[in-house]
């Protein structure tokens with residue numbers, strides 16, 4: 001049991017007070033610590049990747065191997081890291097702008113490949129860092145910097161999109177209620193294949209939906225998570241725009257061959273790849 005792991009950093013935290021990102025950060029630290037200490041996940045095998053946005057500051061605040069990518073390019077960066085060294089545990093922190101906007105095609109193709117990475121979306125329904133412009137998941141009527149008269153568009157349902165594209169794990173939670181956040185993060189990280197948690201993260205500064213969510217959320221039960229049609233029905237119960245109840249929990253979870261299983265065909269190939277990486281790191285080749 002390793003007890004000296006310190007996942008805190010000395011970076012000054014510049015998130016707004018009350019931002020939902022705080023509980024997400026505390027949740028990931030707690031889960032990583034428990035996976036390292038209790039389930040023998042090697043600390044050095046953890047890699048966090050982010051886009052650019054308020055969410056990206058997670059890279060400054062969690063003391064692991066981290067890669068700050070470009071806005072909209074967190075997924076290809078994560079895929080490259082995973083394919084170069086498949087034994088790594090790669091976890092992406094992305095925004096609704098980063099993942100569902102500028103980087104959407106990367107996200108869909110990562111799901112299609114069923115590459116074994118975890119994507120956590122800080123879905124605050126705005127561009128937080130650049131002061132509240134609308135994103136693909138912003139509800140109709142939202143008034144912000146780029147939509148002063150109210151957004152005239154309907155939001156996408158990201159989980160429906162990702163289910164149809166091939167994601168093998170899809171879940172949703174809010175950023176408050178840390179025990180549930182931890183549960184969703186842990187399940188997603190332990191899933192073998194492409195996993196995504198859509199976190200309805202409260203942005204207290206530009207779009208505070210705390211009360212809206214609290215009045216509507218419930219935990220989904222009585223649901224066969226391996227059944228595609230059942231998942232689709234559950235996912236369609238709330239369209240990110242209406243006033244209906246908002247289900248939280250795991251919508252879909254299915255074990256299917258991953259991209260790495262297909263790409264690195266044999267166990268021997270995987271071992272050869274890891275041996276080559278070790279030699280590269282030692283400067284021997």
Ligand SMILES: Cc1ncc(C[n+]2csc(CCOP(=O)(O)OP(=O)(O)O)c2C)c(N)n1
Nearest residue numbers: 052053054055071095096097098127128129
């Ligand atoms: C290629 C590129 N496009 C646009 C930007 C400007 N930009 C930086 S952060 C951001 C929005 C971030 O929104 P989101 O991904 O939702 O993250 P949040 O700040 O809400 O966590 C934008 C548009 C950029 N830095 N690089």
Ligand code: SF4
Nearest residue numbers: 016019054128203204
């Ligand atoms: S702008 Fe919104 S998302 Fe960004 S730190 Fe502040 S509350 Fe959080």
Ligand SMILES: [Mg+2]
Nearest residue numbers: 095096126128
């Ligand atoms: Mg955002």
